[in-house]
Amino acid sequence: MRYLPTSDPIRQRMLADLGLNSIDELFSHIPEYCRLQRPLNIPKGQAEADIIRFFRAAAAENAPGFTSFVGAGAYHHFRPTHVDTLISRGEWFTAYTPYQPEISQGTLQSIFEFQTMICQLTGQDVANAGMYDGSTALHEACMMAARVTGRSGMVVARSIHPQYRQVLRTLTRYRDFPTTEVGFGTDGRIDVAALRAAVNSGTAAVAVQSPNFFGNLEDWEQAAEIAHGAGALLIAVITDPVSLGLLPPPEAADIVAMELQGFGIPVGFGGPYAGIIASRDKFVRSLPGRLVGEARDSEGRRGFVLTLSTREQHIRREKATSNICTNQALCALMASIFMATYGKQGLRELAEQNLAKAAYAASAFTAAGAEVLFPSPRFHEFVVRLKRPLAASKSALKKAKLIAGLPLNEHYPELGEALLVCVTEIITREDIDRLVAAL
Amino acid sequence: MSSSTPRASRHIVQNEDLLFEVSSPGKRGYQLPALDVPAVTLAAARREIPDCPEVSELEVIRHFTRLSTWNYGVDTGIYPLGSCTMKYNARVNEAVTRLEGLGDGHPLQPEELSQGALRIMQLLSEYLLEITGMDAITLQPAAGAQGELTGILLVRAALTARGDARKKVLIPDSAHGTNPATAAIAGYTVENLKSNPDGTVDMASLDRQMTRDVAALMLTNPNTLGIFEEDIHRIADLVHERGGMLYMDGANMNALVGRSRPGDFGVDVMHLNLHKTFSTPHGGGGPGSGPVAVKKTLEPYLPIPVLRVKRGKPVLDYRRPKSIGRVRAFYGNFGMFTRALAYIMANGSDGLKQTTEDAVLNANYIRRKLQDVFALPYPTPSMHEVVFSDSIQAAQGVHTGDIAKRLIDYGFHPYTVSFPLVVRGAMMIEPTESANQREMDEFIAALRAIAEESKNTPELVTGAPHTTKISRLDEVAAARNPVLRWRPSKSEAAQS
Numbered sequence: 001m002r003y004l005p006t007s008d009p010i011r012q013r014m015l016a017d018l019g020l021n022s023i024d025e026l027f028s029h030i031p032e033y034c035r036l037q038r039p040l041n042i043p044k045g046q047a048e049a050d051i052i053r054f055f056r057a058a059a060a061e062n063a064p065g066f067t068s069f070v071g072a073g074a075y076h077h078f079r080p081t082h083v084d085t086l087i088s089r090g091e092w093f094t095a096y097t098p099y100q101p102e103i104s105q106g107t108l109q110s111i112f113e114f115q116t117m118i119c120q121l122t123g124q125d126v127a128n129a130g131m132y133d134g135s136t137a138l139h140e141a142c143m144m145a146a147r148v149t150g151r152s153g154m155v156v157a158r159s160i161h162p163q164y165r166q167v168l169r170t171l172t173r174y175r176d177f178p179t180t181e182v183g184f185g186t187d188g189r190i191d192v193a194a195l196r197a198a199v200n201s202g203t204a205a206v207a208v209q210s211p212n213f214f215g216n217l218e219d220w221e222q223a224a225e226i227a228h229g230a231g232a233l234l235i236a237v238i239t240d241p242v243s244l245g246l247l248p249p250p251e252a253a254d255i256v257a258m259e260l261q262g263f264g265i266p267v268g269f270g271g272p273y274a275g276i277i278a279s280r281d282k283f284v285r286s287l288p289g290r291l292v293g294e295a296r297d298s299e300g301r302r303g304f305v306l307t308l309s310t311r312e313q314h315i316r317r318e319k320a321t322s323n324i325c326t327n328q329a330l331c332a333l334m335a336s337i338f339m340a341t342y343g344k345q346g347l348r349e350l351a352e353q354n355l356a357k358a359a360y361a362a363s364a365f366t367a368a369g370a371e372v373l374f375p376s377p378r379f380h381e382f383v384v385r386l387k388r389p390l391a392a393s394k395s396a397l398k399k400a401k402l403i404a405g406l407p408l409n410e411h412y413p414e415l416g417e418a419l420l421v422c423v424t425e426i427i428t429r430e431d432i433d434r435l436v437a438a439l
Numbered sequence: 440m441s442s443s444t445p446r447a448s449r450h451i452v453q454n455e456d457l458l459f460e461v462s463s464p465g466k467r468g469y470q471l472p473a474l475d476v477p478a479v480t481l482a483a484a485r486r487e488i489p490d491c492p493e494v495s496e497l498e499v500i501r502h503f504t505r506l507s508t509w510n511y512g513v514d515t516g517i518y519p520l521g522s523c524t525m526k527y528n529a530r531v532n533e534a535v536t537r538l539e540g541l542g543d544g545h546p547l548q549p550e551e552l553s554q555g556a557l558r559i560m561q562l563l564s565e566y567l568l569e570i571t572g573m574d575a576i577t578l579q580p581a582a583g584a585q586g587e588l589t590g591i592l593l594v595r596a597a598l599t600a601r602g603d604a605r606k607k608v609l610i611p612d613s614a615h616g617t618n619p620a621t622a623a624i625a626g627y628t629v630e631n632l633k634s635n636p637d638g639t640v641d642m643a644s645l646d647r648q649m650t651r652d653v654a655a656l657m658l659t660n661p662n663t664l665g666i667f668e669e670d671i672h673r674i675a676d677l678v679h680e681r682g683g684m685l686y687m688d689g690a691n692m693n694a695l696v697g698r699s700r701p702g703d704f705g706v707d708v709m710h711l712n713l714h715k716t717f718s719t720p721h722g723g724g725g726p727g728s729g730p731v732a733v734k735k736t737l738e739p740y741l742p743i744p745v746l747r748v749k750r751g752k753p754v755l756d757y758r759r760p761k762s763i764g765r766v767r768a769f770y771g772n773f774g775m776f777t778r779a780l781a782y783i784m785a786n787g788s789d790g791l792k793q794t795t796e797d798a799v800l801n802a803n804y805i806r807r808k809l810q811d812v813f814a815l816p817y818p819t820p821s822m823h824e825v826v827f828s829d830s831i832q833a834a835q836g837v838h839t840g841d842i843a844k845r846l847i848d849y850g851f852h853p854y855t856v857s858f859p860l861v862v863r864g865a866m867m868i869e870p871t872e873s874a875n876q877r878e879m880d881e882f883i884a885a886l887r888a889i890a891e892e893s894k895n896t897p898e899l900v901t902g903a904p905h906t907t908k909i910s911r912l913d914e915v916a917a918a919r920n921p922v923l924r925w926r927p928s929k930s931e932a933a934q935s
Contacts, residue, residue: 080496106510130725269769271771303909325617
């Protein structure tokens, strides 16, 4: 086996050193009934060329070369070539959690920079080193709000990503977190009157997404005022960090739960991604997940360490703020490289291009006679009601190698034959015109 | 003692400031294509992002390359971090994950245009079920700890359907911290189960504590001492007789693959860590992936969607009335599925078994070569890892953390320090199958030399490391007055 750095003669010598005749003796303490008495029913080891052939065939069945207008929590943005070049260095991708800071300063400094850039972007004081993804970050944010407020009620906008809400339901199903969902108005934004009515003295948190699932922008200040009026926290949910290049940061929120995939992490059929939790300094000891802090060595040199770990499971066990044991470090690194590459000007310009492309696409649909729903400001997604059912355009779309958007009938049946369309900077005007013509 | 060249050597290590300190206004590392649609202005746009870095592409490359040289990875050398299974990560796994169609496939694109991705998930599921001997599986959990939570939620759903969710989860004192943290999130109280002098489950305690209030026993097998629970069948029978379920933390599956299957020894539900046993890269602390495999009784409760084969084609089944729901958006860490599958294909049934055998052989080799200088608190046979105690050296004023730091000076990544908690001053060593004998001999020689230093020049050990870019950091001060982000100094702020 080519990955094993040993040989039969070496194995024999090592066994002899142990005073053993056969490898079986090292497994002899495993009771007989626990031993597998046959080879695994898996083909024998294959050559690298065979493996590549298998995956190429699978990739060919997965819409390679298609132009996709699906967003909904996973966004096709351009990934600079050097993101993968850099993260493929073995010192990055074959290292583990920086438990030993003296030989992990690369990872630790990069996380410190990551935490800083997330704070700059979100307008929050403190950010953790990463969560699994946006959906689970929302759950962690809700648990954190319950810890901070000593309350348990959750008020959640129905215009938050449906899968995020499903995850929240699952992970809180055996906890006493009474959850109320608040609908949206004809402008696609949260129903403010319903939100006011839903919030009360038992509410721990109000969770609002902006741009929301339909692509429309919510008003952080107003949501914060309603939440704070009842003594609750505002959780800001963001599914594409690229939006923050241009949109007002959620400074009014108490906790930000954000998905980072848009920052140079491959769409990759849904994962791995990275989420983050950002918050206020005063809540730092309630944060879930890892934190990296600045420290000094005995000679006064600056370095970085994992810190405030008494919040975490390996110290606090069942009293920890979370059971999480990862920070999606490699994905967070991709996001750091992406942010450093685009920088102050680039993040803005990137967001402006997304805004412009989606606006052009929405007007092209309108011009073609389709109805674009929810006439309030948007970022790079919008909902369009088609003139004819999507199924009727299926073969034309496939022929044109286009994936039209996400049908909303499953999660929002009241919207009818509606499609959520996402247009990022990688989509050309010609692609948009082809899509409008094909539908 | 090895006569080879010492592993550690001198090499230029460059300093590098923070990105924000390297930044200079007007520099850029990007260029966007010309906008081919009319520009739009947003009335309520934000002000500029304060202090966000501005650097050129070359500076990005140098910055992250220099930082990387301050790290140690599996590619650098032996990485014997116990319980973490730091094995080789093959490059082909990376290449196939990035193929067009897979690396950029959208999780919500139509199912008929996603057959390749679903086929990969289906094949990986089949292989993992064969390896574990379980009946059904979900690949959705994002990491081991989320797998644990998913598994305990499945137990809770099944017990609730039976009429009584029960109140407690039993967890041995040697367990990972994620186990009790997980049980608490699932709404259970945690009860500690003491180990016996062999380091395994104490049957009398289990008999006493396994009451009708207990939903599950969460057991790691082999446990964190690297010891196989020889009473596993009696343990499983006892738990089942009293109406509970047996959860297995699969963190240590690297000791069992091809040799023993949890499904054959009474486990009801377990998670796997694809980043441990199945070689997906640890990435400096994630991403992981934590599939959960179950027996038939728990299958109806698996998270949606469940992958099934219908008329020869993989399909996603959302109509699962008893499902606990989703535990993560989309289908989990798909990029880890491709890597794990490529690893299994490269090894095959023969290679997987050889891998397990080499991992166990290596751990026992290190145990044999060090047991005369370091205390071995449990003489029970070791599998894939060995746990020593620092008790001999502690008498000389040298502790496990010191020995670990001194190992760095010899050119090695330390072992896991102070875990499991049942061993005072634990030194937990897991060489994995990826350590070759020559390097193990160097590692052994280094630890033996440190044991000598502990006797003769203990201050050399307690002051280690001496050769790194920075010496030991003041972690207490860092936690007392946490600085968790960079901020411009007053003069810089005044300039901008």
